[in-house]
Amino acid sequence: MVNERREAGDDPARTLELLWREPGHGASRRGPRQGLTVDAVVQAAVELADSEGLEALSMRAVARQLGVTPMTLYTYVPGKAELLDLMLDAVYLQMPRGDHRAAAWRTKVTAVANENRELYSRHPWVATMPTARPPLGPGLMTKYEHELAAFDGLGLDDVEMNAALTFLLDFVHSVARATLDTQAAARDSAMSDEQWWAANAPLLAKVFDPDRFPLAARVGSAAGAAHQGMYSPEHAFTFGLQRILDGLTHLMSRPPR
Template sequence: MGHSKERSSAGDPVRTLELLWRVPPSHGAGRGPKQRSSVEAVVAAAIAIADAEGIGALTMRAVATELGLTPMATYTYVPGKAELVDLMLDTVYVEMERADLTALPWRDRVTAVAAENRAMLARHPWVAYLPTTRPPLGPGLVAKYDHELRAFDGLGLDDVTMDAALTFVLGFVTSVARIAGDTESAATDSAMSDQQWWEHAAPLLEQVFDARRYPLAARVGAAAGRAHDAAYDAEHAYRFGLARLLDGLAQHIEGHRVSDVDR
């Protein structure tokens, strides 16, 4: 499902923003023949392909085939794959469920934001592998960002720290989603579960692995393997990591509150 050389904001910035915000092209394209499809249909087809086969399977030709268009006709809606990827991301962001955070304690707000992103990445695993250091600045991203910052609003954090705290949370969720996706891909590609893989590998490992030389690895690895029936359990990693993340944020937030009182 996973790895890709694609990234967000790799296309023409002006044309991408025009498409994201549905602004008519600045070059003033003519009316032309009646169109058989729409930008929304092209984006929906592209998301369906990426969800089913991974973003590596996404091409303009594949989208055209999905819609019953010629590849050249598809370019009348979106100028290229780079701009299409940004439209896909922003559409996914628009469609995310957003809980009402208003009356929740801050820990519950952060937990809700993490859960919303985890659910989105489960529906669209390819998103976890797209570098977004230059995010698509469309309506979906802006709404998502504004909503998620509310998890840290009113806690005494300055604006830069609020942004950093949100980045910290989203980075954790994305990291767990990537490893979960890699685990699922490994099972699919090898046609065997983690447990089956370990059963096949165990006889040779017993010959080459010296538990006396690496006692911690032997003891802890065996305990984790028994607990998870695998080397990695995404659900356990998420629960454990989120709890530690919240504890770490609590120290920082409470420290800011104490500083504010002392002023």
């Protein structure tokens, strides 16, 4: 998607002011509807994106959902770029977070992965957002502080802790994006993966030579039978997460430097 979070005319100072506003505050002194707040605008935008996707999100659509004119909305949020930052930080702040301080480290790291996977399940549009420069709001900082705690005390230095968390989050994000792609393919073709492969199997059999591609034939058949298609988000998540945990175990077992 086009990076609408960083467009000409953005005011970083205004964005940070909105991100770090006091909870429940943010009512505009301008405009006809004094009961409206920045929080209400952000919540309406999140609900719209959850139900219809970011493609349907616009200042006009949010204003219509709130029963105000688009110009009224601009007295609360400067534009769509800032609104996207506020939305992302809001869902970060609202993430359910368990208290795993007494748990084993693998349990804590697994919990972080599952919490982020649940975030993408609740708000699929988050997986389509650019992640290079996330909003520096209380939601992001609360999330970062909570997730770093899963790696604290494992013998990693600060740079390694940050790298390990980033690696884990990038993995969960990649599975979420692949899941969205799988769902989109099923929706666009009106067929599940299993149905699609069954429909194309006769055509593939005419052109595919298993003697020429023996490994592809053997492994592809095994994977297809196991997953009813070439890709299973559930298997990809479980398999990949275990390999990350195994890698951390190896890193933690190195001799002290």
